Structures are given as structure tokens and as C-alpha cells.
Amino acid sequence: MTPELMIKACTFYTGHIVTRIQQIFCCHRLTIILKKWREKAIYKNQKKEDEMLLKHELELQKWKDKLKLKVASKDASISPELSFSEVCFVGETREFDISLLPDRAISQVCMNPKLAKQLKIEKISRAWWRMPVVPATWEAEIDFSTVKNMITDKHVVSTLQRWRLNVLRLNFRGCLFRPKTFRSVSHCKNLQELNVSNCSTLTDESMRHISEGCPGVLFLNLSNTNITNRTMRLLPRHFHNLQNLSLAYCRKFTDKGLQYLNLGNGCHKLIYLDLSGCTQISVQGFRNIANSCSGIMHLTINDMPTLTDNCVKALVEKCLRITSVVFIGAPHISDGAFIALSTCNLRKIRFEGNKRITDTCFKFMGKNFPNMNHIYMVDCKGITDGSLRALSPLKQLTVLNLANCVRIGDIGLRNFLDGPASINIRELNLSNCVHLSDASVVKLSECCPNLNYLSLRNFEHLTHLGIEHIVYILSLVSVDLSGTAICNEAFCKSSLTLELLDVSYCSQLSDGIIKALAIYCIKLTSLSVAGCPKITDSAIEMLSAKCCYLHILDISGCVLLTDQSLEGLQIGCKQLRILKMLYCGHISKEAAHRMSSVVQQQEYSSNDPPRWFGYDCEGNPLTENQDRTPSKEVLELTLKESLLSSEEEEV
Template sequence: MVQRIAEGCPSLLYLNLSCTLVTNITLRELSSLQYLSLAYCYKFTDEGFLYLTTGKGCRRLIHLDLSGCTQVSLNGFRYISTGCPSLTEIVLNDLPTLSDNCIMALVAECRCLSAVSLLDAPNLSDAALRAIAKVAKLRTFSTEGNNQFTDWKALCTSSPDLCTLHATECLRMTDASLRSVGALKNLQYLNISLCIKWIQYLTEGASSAKLRELNISHCSRISDTSVKRITQRCIYYCTHTPIYPASLNLPLSQCSPIVSLDGVWKLCKNMRDLEHVDVSHCVALSDSAIRALSFHCRGLITLRMSGCTKMTDMSVQYLTTGAQYLRELDVSGCVLLTDRTPHYLERICPPLCSVTMTCCSGISKSAALKLQPRVDSWEHNSVHPPYYRMFGCIESSEMSVKTSTDPAMRLI
């Protein structure tokens, strides 16, 4: 089938073969491609990439996705490096067997890389980071769940135009590394959740000037001072007027509850253009904090405040009076909410179109059902709060309601 496609479409540039049973024969037939995905294909071997170095091959290839292809070994990456010298984007997610030598073999000839994704590659060390930094000038770099990456200085120094950095669960990221990240002048997206570090090095450096999205969830050392620095520094200047970050993720999920009303007030007052906010599990936040949020951030589109155990119906009432453009709301685990909450939410339906009220034991099923004709999707159950805190929301047919306006997707 792929052979017929290749013969009939000689100018084909994009081909997604992910999760298929293609073999080495398929790779032999491909040529002229610029984008190729072989993610989670297990039938081909290293020899398939040997065809890239002989004959026509895919020497114009600029994007390659090999996520989940654990059968590719060191030789395979050598063949890719030789056969695809123009490669600029490589996706190597879900490869627990990926080694430093594989990365070194890849970058030996691929010196045009601008985007690298290494999610779930726990065996890579600083040697891999240095090998990439030596030849590449990245604009996007992603990694997750790596406990061996410690020195990010080389990468940040060699890629001054890095604009997207996703580095979650990198528990050994040092303060010196954060200083290097903070020095990036064009950084727009940064995710360092679960890194458990201070963020002062980010707010003191040049990177804060253009940040559009910041995720520091599960970073336990966030205080009111940190929030103040974020509001003072994280401003993106365009050619006309300053624009504040449109998406700020500051949930502190299951972290130290040291962000108070004062911190939230400063956040909202100085960043009025916020559209997406996550304050989940900020157990110190109360109705007054939500009042400040709804009063200052009237353009709010998405709000997640699950697990905020001090929130009452008054918080929802504040939202329905201030944040009148709200489209998505998550109040899961807010155990003090009652049947008044669905009543208040009806006032802003539409534009409110998605409501999540799982593990809200104070909201009855009958009250929740009244929202059904007013929103596109919603969830509700009355699971006892301890189950929410310990295991997440456990849904059952007796206590959970999840609906959608599409009949084919409706589940009750």
C-alpha cells in the first residue's frame, strides 16, 4: 500500500505511518519526504534506515518521529545521521533504552537541529546535553522524568534563541542551571514543574521579559515574594503596548501552601490580561482570593481551582459577577460547595461551556443535572473527599455523571 502511495505521489512531503505494521521494505520505497512519523512502529529494524543512506533515500527529511521505537539501536541512529543531514526536528519520546551514544551518533552529521524532544528517556546524562549543545542551535527542547540532567548551561549558552523549554520532573536541575535558563532572552514557554527549585533566578534574568506561558506546578518553594517577582518581571513587550502572559500555570499542586491572599492580589492586579489560571490545591486560598481574581482578571477564560478546600459558594458567586467570559471551570474537590454553585453558574452559561465538579460531596446530583442543557460538557460525582486526596477522583456508575451535548459522546 505504501509503495503504491509513493509511486502515485512523487511529490509527497508529509507521511504519518505511526502505529502501523510497516517494515524495512516500506523505508526502502520512501523518497522526497520532508516529514515522516514512524512512532510506535515495531516491525522495521536498523537496516531500514540503511536505505536512507543509499539510493534516493530521504535526504530532504527535516522532521522525524521515532517515539516508542525501542528496536532502533546505535547503528540505526548512525544511518539516520548519515542519510538525513538536513534533519531539523527529531522526536524521541518513550524510549527508555535511549543512550548517550545514540544521541552522539545522531548529531554527528545532523548539525541543523532546532527542535529535540526526549520525553521519558531516563538513561540520558549530561553527556547527551553537551553533545547536542556542541552542534545544534535549538529553539525547542523537551525532556521529562530525567534524573541525570544536571548541567543545562552548555545547552542554554549554545542556543541563545531557545524559545520553548519543557523540563518537567528533572529533579537534579541545579540553581546554576536555572541561572542559565533565566539568561535566555527569547524564552516564551517554560515548564519546570516538579523540579522543586526556587524561581528567583528566572525572574531576575532576561528570560522573564518575553515569557508567555509559565508552569511551575509542584515547585514547593514558591512564596508571595516569588509571585511578586513574576508579576513585576514576566511582561512581554510587543511593538505597541505591553502584553502580559496569556497563560500562567501556578497551581502549587500538593505543595507548600505559602501563597496567600496578598500574593494572589498582587498577581491579579499586575497581570490583568491573564486568560488561563490554575491554582489547584492551593489550600491557603479562600473566597477573598477568588474575589481578587474575578475583579481584576475579567477576561479570564479558564480557571482550575480543584482541591481548594476553603472555597465556598461565595467564590463561585464572585466569578459569575466578575469573570463573565469564563469558558472552562474546574472546582473538583472543593468540599464546601453546595447546590448554590450550579445555580450561580447558570448565570454565565454561555459562555461557560465546560464544568468539572467531581468529588464535590456538597453538590447533589439533581442540582448538577440542571446545568446539562446549558453547557457542552460537565462532570460531577459525590465521591467522599478522602478518596479524592488519596487516589484522585474515583468514578462509578452510581455516583458519577459525565455528559456532552454530542449524543454519541454522552455518558451517564
């Protein structure tokens, strides 16, 4: 070997060694930087957590002090001497004529009142009721359904005559007024929306007056009324701009009535049509709809056992603009209906309780409906993992509901999440999909960064390992984990945006999760801990102190709660609207009565929890014998009570 070659070889190998050393040094340096970054991140998170815990303890202590002061003020004896305010009102009160208030003040008081408030205003002052019609004062919507039990026909007629120029929307849902009262709607010349659903006293003659006087109606709801073909003849003649029509559960019109829709100018501007429960419609009736209303985009046909593939084919022949279909309660629809809908640009589909839909439908959907963004296929037993694999290419899919589809497994969900559909998914419901496990939840946390609503109800194979991965889905707003084995609060620590949480019937759940919610999830608006026997008053106290935005709370079956919990809710949760506390034996009727004046809707009972809850009135789990069959003593006691009641009836 010559010296030149030796020099070249040494230079080559030396250069490679130097490059390798530089790479090793760079990797080591990056490892050190990454380690320092991790330590710094852990320190920051720990510091932030400690600060939140300290803040929580301080606020909780303030809350307890405030609660003690309120209790002390209640227990304090009332002085027999009258206070200054009481002295001022002893004797006759000075009358004041409220009609003397300036018009500007009256306008502020009466700004956009509901009809129920208008009735109260009339009782307060007739001068207020006789105010001139000012668009900024009275709103353009009148809802008679909210006062249907307290308003008379005479008052309805006078109200419609007084505000006939301003009313744009009228709601008579469930009102049983006289037919003559409904005719007064014809005075509202500018009416655009009319809801007369569940009005059994509405007649064809009333609809004739309404159609002649209100030609500008855009939205018309006639569901569950007694209209016949006479009304169907009026629709195309007078409602030329009708866009939204509901004929749900109207059984007295026939296929011939649907043929009338093509008379005159026809209902060619109709966009939304609801024919739910109209079992009298045949294939010819759907063909008549297609000839009359070819511009339909949204079609709803629920509770229709007579609906078949031929009905859908007859409708789709000319209705090529359909973008959403809802067929809930149509068991005879099969894959052939989707083949017929291939000519449409479907974006939303809703099915429920159908056994004829198979994987073929989903394969066809994945190939022919690229703009699909909403799929609701609940309780469809024929759906398997192959269906999820076919849906994975749908890039615009945002809502997927496959609840009660029991044949879906981890493999199918993994294939779906590996596709582009997982990026934009916002809502995912996999309730009662019993074959899914922790692997599916781990995959969800990796592939769904924009997921907002997640339901994992009754996941039998879900453990704490899978639940802990939920924290990595930072965009979650609503989580349903009811009936699962959740027993810790780990998933709450990163769910700072959580607003709705359902952890009902998780028997191992204790006060720890409520404490975590109070610390980390202060934006919570709805919470259900029904069927959790280990929840105590201290947990509700912490919840009341921090979660001030709570609107809905379900504590049914929390047998350890007492009146103290309700006192805390009254003070802290000022926005609470709905409260359910069934089977709460330690909460007294007096406390429940006081709470009913604070919330808008309340359900209460002090009975023992039913056996299917799995525990007794003290929160102790039931044995197998107790759970399945009642004891002999209970049977004898029940028999004696039935005999006594029968004897009393005879007497």
C-alpha cells in the first residue's frame, strides 16, 4: 500500500469516527435537554397542582365559615323588638299609581316578556297592558302552550287581535281551544311559524281560515291532529312559500291527499317533511310526494313499520336533493334503501332498532357518500367490525353513534381510528358495546384530538388503565362512564373543560372523585352520581363550594346523604335547575320541600333503593339470595297486606 492510499484510508476512517462521536454527543445532549424539560414540566405540573389544592382548601374553609354563620343566624333567637324596616311598614301603606311611571321605565320592565308574564302584567296594571304596540317592547313570538291551563279562549282571541301585526311565531302545542279560537289566527297577516301539534280540536274549517289569512307561513306543524284531505288540498293553494311541514301521526289523510300537494303552484319549495307514524301511506303515496315536492332535503319517517325499500325507491326517483334521512322505528328497511339513495348526496343518517342493515350498507356508504358527517346507527345487530373499517375513509364525519351494536370489537374500532375519519370526529357513542376493552380507549386517546362527547356506558371490560388514558383527550366536554368500574379520580385532573359527567351506577365510586371535580372541573354544569352508595355529605359540600355553574344534579340512590347536602346546594349552587334525589331515605320531606322552591324541577322519594341497584338502604351490597328472590318473611308480609287491602275494599 502506498503512502497516499494509507493517508486517504486514515482520513476516511477518522472522519467517520469523528462524525459518529459528534452524533453520539448530540444524542446525549438532546437526552439531557429532554430530561431537564421533563423534570421542569413535572415540577410545573406539581406546583400547579399544589397551588390548586391550596386554593381549594382556602375556598373550602371560607365556605365552611360562611355555612356556619348562616346556621348560627338561623338558630339565633329573634328579638321581640321591631326593626327599623318593620316600623316603617306598620300601619297603612301609601298607595302608588304605577301608571304614572315614565314610558321608558315601563318599556324596560316589559322588555320581551313571555305570555305568562304578560298575564301577570295585566293583573298588575291595565295601563301597562294597554301600552301602544312597540316592536322593542313585545316580542314577535307568543307561546300559548306554556299557559294552556290558565288562559281562556276569549283572552287568546283578544291577544291575537291586539298583536296581530307583530306576531311572527305562534305555538299552540297541546292547546284544546275551540275551533273558533283557532280561526282568530287568520288575523296575524305576517305569521311565519305556526305550531298546532297535539291540538285535537283543530278542524279543517279552522285551517281554511288560517290558510286564507296567513299566506306567508314558512313552518307549519300539524302533527297529531285530525286534519283530512281537505286540509291537504289547502296547503298548495295558499302556502306558496311553505318550507317546513310536519304531518307526523296524522292518520286521517290518504294517498289522494298527498296527490293534492301538486295542485296550483304546489309545495315545490318544501325542504323539510316529517311523516312519522303515518302508516296509511302506501308506495303510491310516496310517489305522489315525489311528484309534488321534488326539492325535499330533510326527510323524517319514524315509527313506520310499513315503510319498505320500495317506498324509499319511489320517493328517490324525483327527490334527488335529499341530504338527511331519519328512519327510527322502521324495521323493514334494508341495504336496498341505501342503494336507492346513492343518487342523493347524503350527509346525515339516523337508524334505530333495525336488524336488516348489514356491513354491505356501510361499505356502500363509505364509497358513495364522501360528504357524510352524521351517522346514527343504534341497536343494529347486523353491524360488525367490517362496517367500521368501511367508514374510516369518511373525512368529514363528526358524529358517530353505534350504541347497542354488540358485535363491534377492538379490531373494528382500531381500523376505523387508523383512517382519516378519526381526526374530525366530535361525538362518539359506544354505549353497551360489550366487546370493547382498554385497548380501544387507548387508541381513542391517541387518534381523536378533537373529540368533545364520549359515551362508554356499560363497558364491562374497561378497567382503571383504560380510564386513565381519557385524560389525554383534552378537548372532552361530556363524558358518560356510567356502569363502568371507575373507582378513582385520575381522569378528572386534565379534564379542565369538562361540563357534563355521568358516573352513575359505579358502585365503587367514593368522595375522592367529587373532590377532584371540585378542584379541577369547576366548569361542570351537569353531574350524575345516581346509584353510588359511598357518596357522603362532605362530597356534596365540596361540590357546592366550587362548582357554582351546576345546572343539573342527580343524586338518586346516594343513601348516605342527609339534609346537610341540600343546605350546601342552596347556598353554593345558585344556578341549579334540575335536582333528582330518588331513594334518599336520610333526606327529610321538609328539606326536600324547601329545596323544591329553589329549583325548577325536582324528583324526590325516601323509599329504599330497588334491588337492581345492588345495595340496601344503608349502602351495604346485597347477597345473591337477597338480590334474586325476596325472603319468606317479605312474601308473608306482602300477602297479609294484600289480604287486608282486599278486606278494606269489600267493607
